Amino acid sequence: MGNRENVVGVIGGLGNEAMVDLVRKMAVVPGSGQNSYVVYGNSRLAYRPEEVGRIWLPGDGPELRKRATAAHTALVMQYLGCGAVGLACNSAHELFREVMADLPMLFVDMIHETARSMAGEAGKVLVLGVTSLVESGLYQQALKDLGVSAFGASPENQRKVMAAIYDTGFGIKTAKITAQSETLLCEVVRDEYERHGCRKVVLGCTELPLALTAESCARFKREGLLPEDVVIVDASAVLARTLVHAKGVAGSSDIAPEVCPGGHTDWFPPAAFAVRSLPELADVQSRIIDLTIVYLGQRGRTVEGSYMHLPTLFAAGTDEETVGRIKLLTENFMDVRGDWEAQLGPVLERHFGTAL
Known part of the structure; x- marks a missing residue:
């Protein structure tokens, strides 16, 4: 070929x-x-x-x-x-x-590349994703290897994340973005921010950037749904940049x-x-x-x-x-x-x- x-x-x-x-x-x-x-x-x-x-x-x-x-x-x-x-x-x-x-x-690893993009981060990082991903610790370990502290959401908040993704009535997996899923995700980020002071949030599920886009996050901050100084890290965007230039x-x-x-x-x-x-x-x-x-x-x-x-x-x-x-x-x-x-x-x- x-x-x-x-x-x-x-x-x-x-x-x-x-x-x-x-x-x-x-x-x-x-x-x-x-x-x-x-x-x-x-x-x-x-x-x-x-x-x-x-x-x-x-x-x-x-x-x-x-x-x-x-x-x-x-x-x-x-x-x-x-x-x-x-x-x-x-x-x-x-x-x-x-x-x-x-x-x-060459397998371009989205998790490793996203972690590398955050090397040197001083504060705690919140990892959002499906339960199996968060419990596997893939992101937490990749970030720990680079000296970055990361954690998953509380059990209650993790249930909200899963509902936002999978609920058969309003979840992202139903091929639509609803106000219910957006609200749940904002509630999770805001609560974890208030508890732990995390300034960065990794979207560790490729469904999440569909609801938490750069445009929607800016609107959520204006409306007070997200803290103004929280930075949303889109792992899909990191993969896109790396993959295009991969040798x-x-x-x-x-x-x-x-x-x-x-x-x-x-x-x-x-x-x-x-x-x-x-x-x-x-x-x-x-x-x-x-x-x-x-x-x-x-x-x-x-x-x-x-x-x-x-x-x-x-x-x-x-x-x-x-x-x-x-x-x-x-x-x-x-x-x-x-x-x-x-x-x-x-x-x-x-x-x-x-x-x-």
């Missing part, structure tokens, strides 16, 4: 709204147009709605499925020529560190991953597109999310978590060989300049036949 050092990969799907947010942030980084991109929104990496919030052991079905699916996803990225890969999910970093360890691709690993694999891998791997042929740019990619993915919401709404359902989204796969600015390889991997390749929205209906039907 071509020069893999300039093929940047993004693994998303946990959920796809956060992947869009990361891609849009990458698009405005100076120099982003010099790379080619492969973006795989593999929602089958996520927990199913009924599995969220439960404690699973490594040998349990959901964990075996996630591990096998992550390994297959990484092989797809290698086959499509990625030299450097980033992950649009904080809590899955521990899994992908293991999966990527023996593959010839990838040369080399490639001509061995195509199995299309129907079987075993514990959760596979659905992704809706795939070749696009000209990252902004176009983000627009198409956003439209797919909108169409998914409409599809479910017509059937009396809502987006109940990341797993509900349609898996997608994009090549942005890549060569014809990469596009050809994508076509070998999925039967659902669509022409972005054709009537792809009409083609999406039957694909959604098949997807939800296995996802619901």
